[in-house]
Amino acid sequence: MYRILIVEDDFALAEAIRRQLESWGNEALCVQDFQNIIPTFTEYAPHIVLLDVMLPYFNGYHWCCEIRRISNVPIVFLSSASDNMNIIMAMNMGGDDFIAKPIDLNVMTYKLQAILRRAYDMSGSLPFLEYQGAVLNLNNGTLDYNGKSIELTKNEFRILQTLMENKGKVVSRDALMTRLWQMDSYVEENTLTVNVARLRRKLAAAGLPDLIHTKVGQGYIL
Structure with a gap:
């Protein structure tokens, strides 16, 4: 089951798209706050975004650029302005496809299914992890928070990735050391302490002083 974020201000159309996608066994969410789309995006962590070009406050090209700062998730534009210039602009902004309005819901569904298969059948996972507004980019090993990009070392990235994959759960020191050991040379316990510090x-x-908590005698937890 894939999660699909629908960014469309024609609420009747958005609802029709949502029902269609869910009838195919997917999960879909319609954006309600068009002034602050990124918090919804990071919290929902969609596998694909359906993005209208003409939106209140900022257009779809703006939001495509904002999403591309933190994610390589597939983006499909929707627009009644389907001239070549708009299609070219959508692709240049980072879009993966363009569907012209009026939309044929069946054709749209097959297009999305094809994009989702290409994007995830091989990788099997999202290209980012998110926790309380902090977004870990799995492609370039950086952490984005509050508009800032935080560079991480290889081990720092692996530690944070492991904790984010297990958010809300305690990860033992042994599990973290095993994660690092599997990908690199043996990591001593003191080295782990230094890297976590x-x-x-x-x-x-970066403004996240209490993200990682120590559970004495157990390990670490977000």
Whole structure:
């Protein structure tokens, strides 16, 4: 089951698209707040975004650029302005496809299914992880928060990735060391402590001082 975010201000059309997609076994969410789309995007963590070009406050091209700052998730534009210039602009802004209005819901569904298969059948996972507004980009190993990009070392990235994959659960020190060991040379316990401390300093400097908690005798938890 894929999660699909629908960014369309024609609420009747958005609802029709949602029902169509859910009838195919997907999960779909219609954006309600068109002034602040990114918080909805990061919280919902969709596999694909359906994005109208003409929207209140900011157009779809703006939101495509904002999404592309933090994610490579597939984006499909919707627009009644289906001239070549708009299609070219949509692709240049980072779009993956363009569907002209009026929309044939069946054709749209087959297009989306094809894009989803290409994007996820091989990888099997989303290209980012999110926790409380902090977005970890799995493609380039950076953490984005509040408009800032935080550079991480290889081990810092792996530690944070493991914690984010298990958000809300305690991850033991042994599990973290095994994660690092599997991907690199053996990691001593003191090395893990040093890396966690360095990661915490970076997070604190970015405005996330309490993201990682220590559970004495157990490990770490977000």
